[in-house]
Amino acid sequence: MLNPKFIRNNPELVIKNTTERGVDPKVVETWLEVDKKFMEAQARLEDLNQQKNALAKNGKESTDFEALREEGKKIKEAIKSVEDELVNIELEWNQLINNIPNIHRPEVPIGKNEEDNIELRKVGEIPDFDFEIKDHIELGKMHDMLDFEAGAKVSGSQFYFLKNDAVRLELALLQFGINFLEKKGFTLVMTPDMAKSRFYLGTGYAPKGDEAQIYEIDGEDLGLIATAEVTMAGLHADEILKAEDLPLKYAAVSHCFRKEAGAYGKYSKGLYRVHQFTKLEMFIYSLPEHSEAMHQEILRVEEELAQALEIPYRVLEMCSGDLGAIASRKYDLEAWMAGRNDYGEITSTSNTDDFQARNLNIRVKTDEGNEYVHMLNGTALVTSRIPIVIMENFQQKDGTIRIPKALVPYFGKEYIGK
């Protein structure tokens, strides 16, 4: 959530920001009204508590217990009534403020939707084939690597079995990735694949709504994570970190589960949009003054990984309307996927500034007092989408697939199908 004090002091700015995000600014105005009521009721409650405390303090010296009891009861009833009132106001207050999006950074281009995102650069050679190419679904069948039919039978549509070289490929990518990131100073982590609702809500993954992502466990306050971002943000929840320990740079491996409700389209076939995949994620806790530099570092690492894997890609800077509610700035890497003859997203990195940190109460002790840390995340490698790129881009005329040089030591051979 945003800093309530900031909204109170800068209502016009927040309204403008909210509008640029494509969110109805009415939510800000309504929140401001509720906030006024909230503060007023809180002041009343504090006043009553003060009376209660004074009475309790003098109570032990009292001789007239009858009067003491009477007076205390009266205060108690008044407190109860204000508290009941506060419960409702606070609920509304919270719902409203959670719908106010983060403040985007001044560098962010203003725009309505994905069409207004800015392409910063294109890197790498788009492959040129002199034969009829196959997509990864055909290639997966051909090499007995992917079985979507079995996935559908056992778990439902958009689940799959990885077999043979697809298994080797997934593990090779992870092994390659963790070695790469460890050398860059990231601490390796394997996280739980489930988290309590507080953490997927606090990171901005609502379980309900039009594009519900989270699978929840019936009868428990537990859900399958959509990304390790959820568990990595939870890792330091409610902590006050030491400034000298920052930045904390993590490389986290987890499975990711997404309902993808309503997300059908021309690119939802095969491995591109699935309910479960494995991901190596970068996650950084940073001092506020360093978070922009950290964000650039994550982007650089993402590009280095793509280049090491010989993946042609382009870098997109998200416009204000395509940032979502949480990010203050966001870049996507899109890789060339020969099978679709188009680019497809393979990484996304967001700076959330202190937005998530405020939700999850993560601060840092500085000389000027405690402040919220800045939290950043970025994909290193997704083992559903990278194999699409490798299979489709590096396929040969005879259907064999060349493994990128950097991956060969981990994969164990130079070609699939030879």
Place this chain on the structure above:
RNA sequence: GGAGAGGUGUCAGAGUGGUCUAAUGAGCUGGUCUUGAAAACCAGUGUUCCGCAAGGGACCGCAGGUUCGAAUCCUGUCCUCUCCGCCA
């Protein structure tokens, strides 16, 4: 899954209804002393909300409840530990 014990400040740990504004010890910061250090001594040392401030409110795992008054009593819940069961 069952039985038991426990969750208090940076840490250890006392506190079983009003004197808790939470003992004591350790740590940390500053000071005195010292050539320097150690020791000793003195002072300070959590978080959060409203407020320019003065001041006031909240926080003893969390949520409810009892009471004029709760760290303390009751209920629920989460977590940790020990033992049993099951199990990779």
